[in-house]
Amino acid sequence: MKILVTGGAGYIGSHVVLELLDQGYEVVVLDDLSMGAKENVDDRAAFILGSILSRADNEIALKGVDAVIHMAAFKAAGESVENPEKYTRNNVDGTLTLLNTMVDLGIHKFVFSSSAAVYGEPQYLPIDEKHPVNPINPYGETKLKIEYQLEKEFISKGICFATLRYFNAAGYDINGRVRIPENEPNNLLPVVMEAANGSRNMIEIFGDDYETRDGTGVRDYIHVTDLAKAHILAVHYLRSHPSFTVNLGSDVGYSVTEILDTARKITEKPIPANISARRAGDPPKLVASSEKAKSLLGWKAEHSDLETLISTMWDIYRPAEALV
Secondary structure: OEEEEEOOOOHHHHHHHHHHHHOOOEEEEEEOOOOOOHHHOOOOOEEEEOOOOOHHHHHHHOOOOOEEEEOOOOOOHHHHHHOHHHHHHHHHHHHHHHHHHHHHHOOOEEEEEEEHHHOOOOOOOOEOOOOOOOOOOHHHHHHHHHHHHHHHHHOOOOOEEEEEEEOEEEOOOOOOOOOOOOOOOOOHHHHHHHHHHOOOOOEEEEOOOOOOOOOOOEEEEEEHHHHHHHHHHHHHHHOOOOOEEEEEOOOOEEEHHHHHHHHHHHHOOOOOEEEEOOOOOOOOEEOEOOHHHHHHHOOOOOOOOHHHHHHHHHHHHOOHHHHO
């Protein structure tokens, strides 16, 4: 099969491309490089510099393609509050342009990178796919809008889709082949890495008085290699099965304190941290249930233990002089 990966030069996308190539798929990458790095795209993949907002770029990228893995999205929740128009234009308008081009060209297999942000405040834990959806920021709203359009419009146009709701992606390629750090990271683990390598003065811990085991917030982190494998399983599943939606998480929660303690041990750096007030809308704990992905796809998280997450990230973020 020939697969188009939109956003394939990005942090998660480049790992998906590697996994596809390793399993013998022909891969085309469409990316505008606003967030990604061309250096992270394996030479075995065809690369097209372009935008999902352009019908012409989509048509070029989709030529001869059997399925699409769509990962070209802005994903910073905080920025989406400050600039919702940017997120609507790319994440919604761009995705609809891509989907309509697919329909017109007769391409019907679509894997959509969604997010646990569609759930909003947790009503129970672990969060499964039956949990109510109620996003609390524009980023989550853009993902939910596309999920809705897939269910209500594009399924009737012949699109067979897999919606993959990520929890917190982290880590880097186990074999060290992706070398360019994520552009302008907002998630905790890359911020911790920046504090470890000296490019950031310290990290802020937003609240240490939650009802958790050590008072700091607990989140579910999933290694990008595990995420990548789920996308390939989803493509394979769609060849002979109907559309579906699944969570992708490790089913394990790690606290901010646990992450810091492990990062300090692995990096051998002090990693200064400052306790700040809680942020509005931050729940004490977010943990996935990925049982549906396990039963439907035969998928499991194999590399998402905290030591592997942090050690593979430190391989990328460690100062250059430390490698000499």
